[in-house]
Amino acid sequence: MRGLRRDRIVRLLLALLLAGFVAAVATALLNVAWSLMGGGDLTLHGWIALSLGVVGTVLLAWVLMALAFKSNREGWDDRVDNRLDPGREDD
Secondary structure, eight states, X not given: OHHHXXXXXXXXXXXXXXXXXXXXXXXXXXXXXHHHTTOOOOOHHHHHXXXXXXHHHHHHHHHHHHHHHHHXXXXXXXXXXXXXXXXXXXX
8 A cells, every 4th residue: 555655656746747847848949939039038037927927827726626626526516506596497
């Protein structure tokens, strides 16, 4: 059981490393494309703001998806009271 948990952690870390690598490559390619189009340079404050925005968006998406999966797994979606739903036809 302990080895299974360790394997899950290793797979998660490898997936996060791969996602970070893909994001870094995509950022570098976008930077090259932006420079070739004649776009201006981004200041240090711009890079900080861009990084915080990307990290915040990813964290928000991660938390919301985790909540959706948790809600589904615990059955909260099945316990919704739909008696007052205007599209419901049965009594």
